[in-house]
Amino acid sequence: MIARNILLLLLCSNVFLAAIATAPQTCPADASSGCGDNSSGEWEGEFFPGIPKIKYEGPSSKNPLSYKWYNADEEILGKKMKDWMRFSVAFWHTFRGTGSDPFGVQTKFWPWEDGTNSVAMAKRRMRANFEFLNKLGVDYWCFHDRDIAPDGKTLEESNANLDQVVALAKELQGKKIRPLWGTAQLFVHPRYMHGAATSSEVGVYAYAAAQVKKAIEVTHFLGGENYVFWGGREGYQTLLNTDMGREIDHLARFLQAAVAYKKKIGFNGTLLIEPKPQEPTKHQYDWDAATSIAFLQKYGLLEEFKLNIECNHATLSGHSCHHELETARINGLLGNIDANTGDPQIGWDTDQFLTDIGEATMVMLSVVRNGGIAPGGFNFDAKLRRESTDVEDLFIAHISGMDTMARGLRNVAKLIEDGSLAELVRKRYQSFDTEIGAQIEAGKADFEILEKKAMEWGEPKVPSAKQELAEMIFQSAL
Numbered sequence: 311m312i313a314r315n316i317l318l319l320l321l322c323s324n325v326f327l328a329a330i331a332t333a334p335q336t337c338p339a340d341a342s343s344g345c346g347d348n349s350s351g352e353w354e355g356e357f358f359p360g361i362p363k364i365k366y367e368g369p370s371s372k373n374p375l376s377y378k379w380y381n382a383d384e385e386i387l388g389k390k391m392k393d394w395m396r397f398s399v400a401f402w403h404t405f406r407g408t409g410s411d412p413f414g415v416q417t418k419f420w421p422w423e424d425g426t427n428s429v430a431m432a433k434r435r436m437r438a439n440f441e442f443l444n445k446l447g448v449d450y451w452c453f454h455d456r457d458i459a460p461d462g463k464t465l466e467e468s469n470a471n472l473d474q475v476v477a478l479a480k481e482l483q484g485k486k487i488r489p490l491w492g493t494a495q496l497f498v499h500p501r502y503m504h505g506a507a508t509s510s511e512v513g514v515y516a517y518a519a520a521q522v523k524k525a526i527e528v529t530h531f532l533g534g535e536n537y538v539f540w541g542g543r544e545g546y547q548t549l550l551n552t553d554m555g556r557e558i559d560h561l562a563r564f565l566q567a568a569v570a571y572k573k574k575i576g577f578n579g580t581l582l583i584e585p586k587p588q589e590p591t592k593h594q595y596d597w598d599a600a601t602s603i604a605f606l607q608k609y610g611l612l613e614e615f616k617l618n619i620e621c622n623h624a625t626l627s628g629h630s631c632h633h634e635l636e637t638a639r640i641n642g643l644l645g646n647i648d649a650n651t652g653d654p655q656i657g658w659d660t661d662q663f664l665t666d667i668g669e670a671t672m673v674m675l676s677v678v679r680n681g682g683i684a685p686g687g688f689n690f691d692a693k694l695r696r697e698s699t700d701v702e703d704l705f706i707a708h709i710s711g712m713d714t715m716a717r718g719l720r721n722v723a724k725l726i727e728d729g730s731l732a733e734l735v736r737k738r739y740q741s742f743d744t745e746i747g748a749q750i751e752a753g754k755a756d757f758e759i760l761e762k763k764a765m766e767w768g769e770p771k772v773p774s775a776k777q778e779l780a781e782m783i784f785q786s787a788l
């Protein structure tokens with residue numbers, strides 16, 4: 311029986327080899343399977359042949375592989391567009407996204423993938439990442455530890471895998487490219503099913519701490535400018551089995567330890583919390599910007615953290631992206647933007663590239679009011695739709711997202727130059743530009759003073775809010 315199988319295999323081997331050459335291999339995603347080409351990490355061919363370096367061609371260009379609005383070195387409002395934007399590619403969506411959803415398997419088979427989850431494959435993928443960044447003209451990238459290198463059988467083995475891939479990334483980064491931020495993936499592995507820092511299991515808390523420690527170290531080594539804490543599974547499915555107070559205390563202790571470690575190793579990047587209201591848990595503790603700010607304040611962490619606002623998370627929490635950005639900004643905590651958007655008809659985190667010019671203009675209004683967003687930037691935490699399966703779609707999606715944000719910036723410049731929106735807002739509050747207004751704003755007007763004024767003035771005249779006029783002015787800039 312065995313001999314017959316071997317004979318059959320030999321007879322078929324030519325057909326088999328020919329099939330490999332034309333179709334993607336489907337080795338199991340297991341580093342120890344022995345399947346796959348172990349030298350693939352050293353492969354240095356071109357990953358995106360036929361795709362040129364993307365250039366600015368202006369709004370009349372019909373070339374999908376060109377920028378129509380994003381002109382990196384052009385100055386707008388006193389800063390180069392690239393310095394306003396600081397765009398970043400998210401490794402997990404662009405290089406690890408498979409197109410699978412709860413109803414269907416992988417739809418994307420990039421030609422450089424050999425079907426394995428080996429270190430060699432991770433290295434080859436890293437080379438693809440840098441060719442992509444260079445062709446796009448983007449200087450930043452973001453990653454989770456486990457996106458860029460495979461998990462090992464032990465923490466030591468996982469760390470060793472990560473070190474190998476990170477060493478290559480450092481070499482490929484050159485002088486210009488660096489991580490906008492790094493983070494640890496604390497939600498995929500089954501050990502994290504109850505959360506990481508908020509797990510009911512102390513061993514999981516320790517494991518997560520070790521993983522974050524290593525992720526901060528490699529972010530620091532790569533010259534990363536920020537480090538992100540997105541809650542992952544830090545939340546609950548039911549309060550019946552959950553000690554919420556204790557879990558949130560644990561989360562705070564975890565973040566305090568991260569601050570101490572960051573300082574210990576001399577990592578000067580900003581630590582960022584990324585709010586999200588639900589998914590994967592039904593209630594995530596970092597619900598929205600305001601909840602996260604209250605948490606930071608309660609635990610004395612306000613000076614140590616800023617916020618990474620993701621537009622799709624904003625709408626999931628029942629706010630607009632602009633609301634979340636403004637909430638962060640007025641508290642001095644606007645640190646970074648995960649630039650994406652949801653679908654108005656779908657109630658989950660669809661992570662689409664933002665292409666709504668009105669929304670982009672609102673986003674850029676906050677960024678300009680903030681005087682920019684450095685050392686943060688715009689990370690495209692966005693993925694191709696499941697049905698978009700061409701390699702060039704990866705470029706088109708980013709170009710479209712970048713052009714949309716660039717249009718937003720140009721529109722804000724128009725609004726500022728026109729001045730009528732700012733004037734409308736100024737006028738709306740002008741009654742406070744008075745002696746008594748100044749007294750109120752300085753906290754010097756007590757209730758007795760105010761009662762005297764109220765009696766002196768009689769019934770106040772209340773003017774129109776001019777909402778439709780504000781909308782008309784806004785629309786005329788788009």
Ligand code: XLS
Pocket residue numbers: 454493538540584586620648659691
């Ligand atoms: C998930 C989050 C995640 C973070 C990084 O919804 O957006 O991608 O940005 O862990």
Ligand code: NI
Pocket residue numbers: 540584620648691
């Ligand atoms: Ni995100």
Ligand code: NI
Pocket residue numbers: 620622623659661691
């Ligand atoms: Ni998200």
